[in-house]
Amino acid sequence: MAVKDYIRERFFPHLWCPGCGHGIVMGAMIRAIEKLGIQKSDIVVVSGIGCSSRICGYLDFHTLHTLHGRALAFATGLKLSRPELTLLVPMGDGDAFAIGGNHLIHAARRNIDLTAIIMNNNIYGMTGGQSSPSTGYGDLATTAPYGNIDPSFDPVNLVLGAGASFVARTTTYHVTSMINILEKAITHKGFSVVEVLSQCPTYYGRKNRLATAVDMMNFYKNRTTPIGSKDKEKNPDLIERGIFIQEERPEYCAEYAKLIEKARSQ
Amino acid sequence: MKNNVLFLQGNEACVEGALYAGLDFFAGYPITPSTEIAELLSYRLPATGRKFIQMEDELSSMCAIVGASLTGKKVMTATSGPGFSLKQEAIGFAVMTETPCVIVNIQRGGPSTGLPTSGSQGDVMQARWGTHGEHAIIVLTASNNQDVFAMTVEAFNLSETFRTPVVLLFDEVVAHTREKLTMPEPGEINVVDRLHTSVPKGTDYHPYLPREDGRLPMSDFGGVHRYNVTGLAHDMWGFPSTNPTIVYDLMRHLVDKIQGHTKEITRIKEFFVEDAECLLISYGASARTALHVVENRRERGEKLGLLELQTLWPFPADVVKKRCASIDCVVVVEMNMGQILHEVKRVIHDGDKVFLANKIDGTFIAPTDILDILRIIQGKGA
Ligand code: SF4
Numbered sequence: 001m002a003v004k005d006y007i008r009e010r011f012f013p014h015l016w017c018p019g020c021g022h023g024i025v026m027g028a029m030i031r032a033i034e035k036l037g038i039q040k041s042d043i044v045v046v047s048g049i050g051c052s053s054r055i056c057g058y059l060d061f062h063t064l065h066t067l068h069g070r071a072l073a074f075a076t077g078l079k080l081s082r083p084e085l086t087l088l089v090p091m092g093d094g095d096a097f098a099i100g101g102n103h104l105i106h107a108a109r110r111n112i113d114l115t116a117i118i119m120n121n122n123i124y125g126m127t128g129g130q131s132s133p134s135t136g137y138g139d140l141a142t143t144a145p146y147g148n149i150d151p152s153f154d155p156v157n158l159v160l161g162a163g164a165s166f167v168a169r170t171t172t173y174h175v176t177s178m179i180n181i182l183e184k185a186i187t188h189k190g191f192s193v194v195e196v197l198s199q200c201p202t203y204y205g206r207k208n209r210l211a212t213a214v215d216m217m218n219f220y221k222n223r224t225t226p227i228g229s230k231d232k233e234k235n236p237d238l239i240e241r242g243i244f245i246q247e248e249r250p251e252y253c254a255e256y257a258k259l260i261e262k263a264r265s266q
Numbered sequence: 267m268k269n270n271v272l273f274l275q276g277n278e279a280c281v282e283g284a285l286y287a288g289l290d291f292f293a294g295y296p297i298t299p300s301t302e303i304a305e306l307l308s309y310r311l312p313a314t315g316r317k318f319i320q321m322e323d324e325l326s327s328m329c330a331i332v333g334a335s336l337t338g339k340k341v342m343t344a345t346s347g348p349g350f351s352l353k354q355e356a357i358g359f360a361v362m363t364e365t366p367c368v369i370v371n372i373q374r375g376g377p378s379t380g381l382p383t384s385g386s387q388g389d390v391m392q393a394r395w396g397t398h399g400e401h402a403i404i405v406l407t408a409s410n411n412q413d414v415f416a417m418t419v420e421a422f423n424l425s426e427t428f429r430t431p432v433v434l435l436f437d438e439v440v441a442h443t444r445e446k447l448t449m450p451e452p453g454e455i456n457v458v459d460r461l462h463t464s465v466p467k468g469t470d471y472h473p474y475l476p477r478e479d480g481r482l483p484m485s486d487f488g489g490v491h492r493y494n495v496t497g498l499a500h501d502m503w504g505f506p507s508t509n510p511t512i513v514y515d516l517m518r519h520l521v522d523k524i525q526g527h528t529k530e531i532t533r534i535k536e537f538f539v540e541d542a543e544c545l546l547i548s549y550g551a552s553a554r555t556a557l558h559v560v561e562n563r564r565e566r567g568e569k570l571g572l573l574e575l576q577t578l579w580p581f582p583a584d585v586v587k588k589r590c591a592s593i594d595c596v597v598v599v600e601m602n603m604g605q606i607l608h609e610v611k612r613v614i615h616d617g618d619k620v621f622l623a624n625k626i627d628g629t630f631i632a633p634t635d636i637l638d639i640l641r642i643i644q645g646k647g648a
Contacts, residue, residue: 008494011505044487046333057494057505062487064336065496065506067359070329073321077330080317081291082337082488106322256317263312 006030006040008060015054019213021172021198025119026055028175029088032182043086046075048100050092051126052119052198061088069100072107075114083113083253086186093120097133097153108162108191112252115185115192118155121200129203140207156244159193166192167244171220172199174241181243190251197224197239270449276440277302279411279447280344280370283418285310286450287457290339291317293330295349298382299438300372303344324349328356328369335365336495338460338486340422344370346438347380350389350396357431358397359497361520364429364474364482366460368421373437373550375628384628385439385551390605393433394579400517402524404531405433405579409440409553411447416455417533417576423458424531428523429482435578437601439551439630460484465491474516475502480523525580533576534585538564542571544640545590546623547610548599549575552631556599559636570640578606583613590614595643597621601631 043061047053049068056063066074075089096118124130131141131148138147166188170178185192199216210216225231227242294304311318321327331341350371373389375381393405408417421432463483465471467490485491494504501507548556553574563570598607604622611617623639625631
């Protein structure tokens, strides 16, 4: 199917700024699903609040646009009641790491079969450029006018520590690899986290001397490196991308099915 | 029928009612004094192939049931005071998205952590207005196990009929009182199932276009119709809109579908009201004490009656107004500082004849708390 068969054209034009990374992520999601051949009616997209979360409405799947930070909680209820459905949960960094941090670590702990796609642009875009838990030290934001002093989360280690069984990082510059990673994340039985570095030229970029989308994508190109590369040894500041973990572990809904058998036999 | 008589707590009666109504999915978080509901359902639901999940917090429990409801399941969560506060944002989401769900709040003393193991009726206004924004909601209560069961079934029925969250506003006293429950036979109480759309696959389904009767047939997530559900103001497709006409119609629909059906939603019980000169109005655990006083005084020939409210919201204004019209004095009996009192005063336009008998110290309201007020009203001194 063509990309346009997966979107709700009725609701275009979309609300993202020119150069925003989120459209690239949406395109990659569609291509991954197309490659996997999953039927549209078997897919549910659950999102929270923020620029990234608006992906939800544009996609021709079952779509649920929820509350700030709570997408994974809604998705958990939905998945547990219909385990045969494929659930994708697009989120932003404020959504996933700040207000929704609790749900993120607990979804990882349960290893419930959801795919969290976290578009990390290091800023709150929709509310106009405030600092987030992934804003870098010294970065400027509308609530960090003297430079941010809050240390940021390392999202990959955060979810690894919480028990996620599939963890990957990619960027909007590396689209082919993003599609590939998303395919694997969606196929993986268990909680999958894909962090996508996705540019917000409007707020993060403008405030931090990366005024255009091109500047920001060059930043992703030059400042990231495949996991375990030689470059990383030479330059430890490079951000690694690729799949950090992909491990078979008991999945929550499958465990629940066993629990039901046990309860029935007692 | 002897086998159908159980001896149990109010919380257990609520569980029995929920299962009778067809509960498929429960999400919750431990909190006193509602925890028994979660504990029991963790045992009962999986044994019949249904789902129970203990979530990481109160907020996620509320979110999880909304997610599950959209797949066509009957859902419930249970909590108490502080947990009810935490759930409010997601209750508003269920209001806005018209997602059927039942929320049990076993009231305890507040504000804040307050009195976790004491009865109270301090959340009447929170149940009505707890979530932000203009909206309507259905709130039911009960004073004994039989009615807890019946109102729990009603809560599911009304939630499906009106596509709205329904709050079961019980209290610690009722929740923890052990007494008899006669289990109704299957079919004895009507059970309303979800209204599904008859729009076939391939034909446009408008998830938020009300039928002529105001109802909105649903399509399950995972079914043939793919649509958007959002907490933003939305059009008939469920897509965000700021168009004033669309927003106005949505707001009116959300409120009118409930306020406009107050009569249909009203559940009350009346005791000795026909010839009453003085009327007690009460609900929940307080109504037990009120009934005791009424029965006792009737034996002495006093013309005292009781109107027990089981629907608190939408407030049954017409019933209260009609009942109070020929009454000399009205005493509202509740365990707060007059939350239903204000409603009664508001609707009968004769505030001077309305009095309050209440209790707010964590102890259960006693007959003397009501009798003292009656003596003052009758000019007999305190
Ligand atoms: S504010 Fe930033 S994140 Fe939001 S749409 Fe614009 S560029 Fe994208």
